Amino acid sequence: MTSPKTDANQPDLFAQELVATLKPAPAPTPVARPVPPAPLFKAPPVPTRTLPIPPVGPNDPPLRKIQLGSHTVHYVLRRSARRSHGFMVCDDGLFVTSPNRAPLDDIERAIRAKQRWILTKLFERGERRALRAERPPVEWVDGAQLPYLGADITLRLEPAARSHCVHDAATRTLHLGVTPGLETWQIRERVKLWFQDEAKRIFRERLDLYAPHVGVTYHSFAISSAGTRWGSCTVAGNIRLNWKLVHYPLALLDYVVVHELAHLREMNHSPAFWAVVGEVFPDYDGAKAALKKRSVEMPVLFPDE
Numbered sequence: 001m002t003s004p005k006t007d008a009n010q011p012d013l014f015a016q017e018l019v020a021t022l023k024p025a026p027a028p029t030p031v032a033r034p035v036p037p038a039p040l041f042k043a044p045p046v047p048t049r050t051l052p053i054p055p056v057g058p059n060d061p062p063l064r065k066i067q068l069g070s071h072t073v074h075y076v077l078r079r080s081a082r083r084s085h086g087f088m089v090c091d092d093g094l095f096v097t098s099p100n101r102a103p104l105d106d107i108e109r110a111i112r113a114k115q116r117w118i119l120t121k122l123f124e125r126g127e128r129r130a131l132r133a134e135r136p137p138v139e140w141v142d143g144a145q146l147p148y149l150g151a152d153i154t155l156r157l158e159p160a161a162r163s164h165c166v167h168d169a170a171t172r173t174l175h176l177g178v179t180p181g182l183e184t185w186q187i188r189e190r191v192k193l194w195f196q197d198e199a200k201r202i203f204r205e206r207l208d209l210y211a212p213h214v215g216v217t218y219h220s221f222a223i224s225s226a227g228t229r230w231g232s233c234t235v236a237g238n239i240r241l242n243w244k245l246v247h248y249p250l251a252l253l254d255y256v257v258v259h260e261l262a263h264l265r266e267m268n269h270s271p272a273f274w275a276v277v278g279e280v281f282p283d284y285d286g287a288k289a290a291l292k293k294r295s296v297e298m299p300v301l302f303p304d305e
């Protein structure tokens, strides 16, 4: 990623929503349902797809609303000094940034011109949100399964005088020393720190491994959290990688590393950029798809992130 995107026209090839959370829910057991009798009259269609509606704070201006075909779309309108309309769809819904003086007519026309893209994105987000809501969060108990580099490790809670957090790679166990009175949220925070430390260690290793292959040197590296991006890179060579990648298989993490390094040669998502990525990571399409798919399946570990 190069910069925060508000432009619908920008290619959104790598803008993965970071679905932070989520564990592959057990496949629902098929239940034989009785066939309902044919209805005597036609019931109104049940809305199966819901569009996300941006949250509104007490001091925020009210949401705007526009009818696009049969869909009512709520959006946040922001003004800026920019000269064109910008659109962003995230988990929270649609955000429109328009020139300071643009009349509402103009804004609505711009939205309609983009409605296909907007509705597609909104439905996608809405569906992923629904999927996420169906998955129960991880319970922070002894024996909990935590995703680490694409497979599960087992959390062992052990009474201890001093807190510790040690990963035994051979048994794929994370041993956490639980001091008297340690609360669940503290256990969760401790594990989060461990994941973040692991992310730093592994990212550093992989950046150093791949930088010569991409033919670049980077200036600095930091982990990012929250947000909706897997990674970012500045012209100055400052790379940021989302620590939650540590839940994913190493190959996917490598893809993101190569992607960000490649931006040091091509600060865009042009064919030339993808050619650079492809030299080092040929199956980038597969990795992109896998990241997207797996992000929807990740368990809810740190819901507040």
Ligand SMILES: [Zn+2]
Pocket: 001, 002, 014, 259, 263, 268, 269
């Ligand atoms: Zn990128």
